[in-house]
Amino acid sequence: MNGSINKRANFIRYSYIENMDNNLLAFENKISNNGIDVKWISNEEELVSFIRQSLPKAHFNKVCFDLPQVPDELFDSSNLIKSISVEDVENNIESADFLITYANFGLVDTGSVVVLNHKCKNCFNKVENVIFILDINNLIVKSSDIGIILSLYERDVIHGNQQAIEIISRPFNKIISNNYQFEQGDSYSTQKVNVTVVLYDNGITEIMNNAKLRESLYCINCGKCKNVCPVYKVNHKYAPIDLVKKNAFATNRKNSDIFENTTLCGNCDKVCPVLIPFTQLLNSEMELINANDHDDNWHDLGKNMTKRLKINKLNGKIRRYFFVRKLFNNNKKLLNYFMSQQDDFFNLTNTKVDKNAEL
Ligand code: SF4
Structure with a gap:
């Protein structure tokens, strides 16, 4: 960029x-x-x-x-x-x-x-x-x-x-x-x-009043974050920016699906042309949910997601799977989730953009 x-x-x-x-x-x-x-x-x-x-x-x-x-x-x-x-x-x-x-x-x-x-x-x-x-x-x-x-x-x-x-x-x-x-x-x-x-307006003023999430409004809808998102490639559900907006006011597991729809890989951080700090925004949303929702299972899941940031620094299949096992050993749900993914799900350096990006 x-x-x-x-x-x-x-x-x-x-x-x-x-x-x-x-x-x-x-x-x-x-x-x-x-x-x-x-x-x-x-x-x-x-x-x-x-x-x-x-x-x-x-x-x-x-x-x-x-x-x-x-x-x-x-x-x-x-x-x-x-x-x-x-x-x-x-x-x-x-x-x-x-x-x-x-x-x-x-x-x-x-x-x-x-x-x-x-x-x-x-x-x-x-x-x-x-x-x-x-x-x-x-x-x-x-x-x-x-x-x-x-x-x-x-x-x-x-x-x-x-x-x-x-x-x-x-x-x-x-x-x-x-x-x-x-x-x-x-x-x-x-x-x-x-x-x-x-x-x-459609909820924009509310996001505007949230100092942590306000930067998500900088989006120009170029579609680049969607095209490099490994989760979107698998389930075609949310572009990263849509996930941020959708969970802007989620306060517990029941009204959020953030944990299932991001791996915090950071690809979107790298391609966003207006420098929206996705990982930081997604982390803030997860923290808010964890602070309000004391279901241990999900609490651990949220806490462990931050370990994803460590995986981002790794390359090579064997190293990555070794660390996935190590980092998520106490959370079988998340371990299985990561281990079941295809290799390109972890393709953290893939910044190739789909030329057919929707506006
Ligand atoms: S990459 Fe940035 S500007 Fe482009 S759609 Fe995603 S959030 Fe919006």
Whole structure:
């Protein structure tokens, strides 16, 4: 990794996160002045009710979603929504009244949203209403810094394909009819597309208020930590950053699955371009659970996980298995867990990144 770029990126994220309240207000002000509506939403329940209220018809509003996950609650028995695929809108097979997607970043100084390599990138001017959902930690103070952040994504993700990056600063128009005559005087009419940016909290403020976990909000969703995680390779459950966020407020074994989903190998520490200290964050979460949960079995498990840090320094199969036996001999559960893993599970120096990283 290029250390100085990573330090700079860490500073860019620090500058936003550590003054998030003021930056968010400045962003709201700027983007509203640019003519884009802003809506503050706290949680998924509010998001569902906002989307429902935005839909004008009693039945079958045609909505195109380009989101990693669409809340199930939106689709109830009222048939309020007819879901239209991105491909159908893009290929003019279907029209949609609404496009709901997420924004990767907001730029505070220009009041813009940045959309990076989305499936729906060619659909923005084919619908009447576009709603961008922007997590409130995903803003950058100075627009001139976006280039540095984008340079931290895998080259294949960007593809050198500039069309994959959209920066939207004001409402735009959609073409509603055209009359091409292949000569001067071709005419077409346009209609303003209503653009709304949802500033989505979804638990971020709570993480923000936790001094130990705040750094997890620096994430730029590049996907690198997931691609080097030996546990994710086996069970495809949590990217390291998702594991940190999911367990941010876990206080006991019942509401946590942290111990089963990390080996504290430290691979993610090595590849994170904004220098999120995963091992430290995961350790803090484990310590909190151990302090509150006195089930001896799990207490030992948590305590022994810190020995994983010693294994990180080892290389070579025989040495490693010798030390795994030695370190975890009193904890058969964890010993069996480690011993049952394939060799690449312990591949602690593997920083090769999957070129197909999801954004
Ligand atoms: S490596 Fe993981 S935590 Fe770091 S920026 Fe990328 S996705 Fe976020």
